[in-house]
Amino acid sequence: MSKIVLGQNQYGKAEVRLVKITRDTKRHEIEDVTVTSQLRGDLDAVHTDGDNAHVVATDTQKNTVYAFARDGVGSIETFAMRLGQHFTGEFGWITGGRWEIEQYSWARIPVDGEGHDHSFVRSSDERRNTVVTIDGDRTWIVSGLSNMVVLKSTGSEFRGYPKDKYTTLQETSDRILATSVSARWRYLTTDVDFDKTFENVRAIMLEAFATTHSLALQQSLFQMGSAVLEAHPEIAEMKFSMPNKHHFLVDLEPFGLDNPGEVFFAADRPYGLIEATVEREDAPDAGRAWDSVPGFC
Numbered sequence: 001m002s003k004i005v006l007g008q009n010q011y012g013k014a015e016v017r018l019v020k021i022t023r024d025t026k027r028h029e030i031e032d033v034t035v036t037s038q039l040r041g042d043l044d045a046v047h048t049d050g051d052n053a054h055v056v057a058t059d060t061q062k063n064t065v066y067a068f069a070r071d072g073v074g075s076i077e078t079f080a081m082r083l084g085q086h087f088t089g090e091f092g093w094i095t096g097g098r099w100e101i102e103q104y105s106w107a108r109i110p111v112d113g114e115g116h117d118h119s120f121v122r123s124s125d126e127r128r129n130t131v132v133t134i135d136g137d138r139t140w141i142v143s144g145l146s147n148m149v150v151l152k153s154t155g156s157e158f159r160g161y162p163k164d165k166y167t168t169l170q171e172t173s174d175r176i177l178a179t180s181v182s183a184r185w186r187y188l189t190t191d192v193d194f195d196k197t198f199e200n201v202r203a204i205m206l207e208a209f210a211t212t213h214s215l216a217l218q219q220s221l222f223q224m225g226s227a228v229l230e231a232h233p234e235i236a237e238m239k240f241s242m243p244n245k246h247h248f249l250v251d252l253e254p255f256g257l258d259n260p261g262e263v264f265f266a267a268d269r270p271y272g273l274i275e276a277t278v279e280r281e282d283a284p285d286a287g288r289a290w291d292s293v294p295g296f297c
């Protein structure tokens with residue numbers, strides 16, 4: 001019989017919910033994140049023999065997240081790097097790991113035309129995220145967003161596809177195009193103004209979605225990725241996952257009404273699922289950057 005050995009492994013605390021309020025002036029600031037910390041290294045003995053001598057407890061990892069937040073979170077990328085450098089620096093046998101952070105955004109509640117000092121409303125379900133992966137002396141950063149829901153009420157066609165005996169879809173030169181964008185991009189360096197770059201990448205994606213006369217969602221996706229890579233040499237590649245949120249014209253004829261492209265049934269499933277990577281041909285190898293990043297091709 002072949003020998004059975006331990007393969008790749010990692011462990012840590014998943015989804016540590018952290019809210020940091022900065023209250024040093026009467027105008028408070030809120031930072032709201034979910035952190036997952038996972039360590040890799042010389043961890044064979046705990047798996048094979050139950051020897052915990054190398055196991056930095058997942059509870060300790062959770063506590064470290066809260067302790068580090070005492071000084072503020074800052075950009076999620078730098079917070080994840082702080083955690084990673086701490087664990088790999090403090091414990092010799094921890095040679096790497098993966099720190100994933102998701103951030104929820106809050107807006108100030110407007111009162112008399114001004115954002116309130118200490119009352120907030122969760123702005124949407126959109127989230128910013130990052131995954132920092134460390135392996136020895138290498139660090140990779142993949143950042144992104146999810147649930148960015150966008151819609152174009154014209155400027156979208158879908159024609160020219162092959163027809164077979166199962167095809168019922170009618171060609172259209174004017175349809176609604178809607179999707180919920182999940183995008184992740186890999187940085188070529190750790191020396192980035194992450195907050196500024198995030199805002200800019202998001203704005204570029206939105207502008208490309210809006211201004212592309214779309215012949216297919218696949219084309220819109222590629223335009224969005226290309227526009228970001230053209231403007232940001234520090235980004236090697238972008239991965240997208242974009243459900244096609246179909247809007248079907250409702251037949252109003254039974255009610256003696258026409259429907260001049262104005263009344264739609266917004267279906268939630270099934271949905272087309274469009275996924276692709278837009279990349280620089282000459283980008284260096286991604287190494288372990290995409291390890292355990294689900295839902296992208």
Ligand SMILES: O=c1[nH]c(=O)c2[nH]c(=O)[nH]c2[nH]1
Binds near residue numbers: 158169218244272
């Ligand atoms: O933009 C689209 N891409 C497709 O691949 C596709 N397939 C489909 O039925 N509708 C659409 N729309």
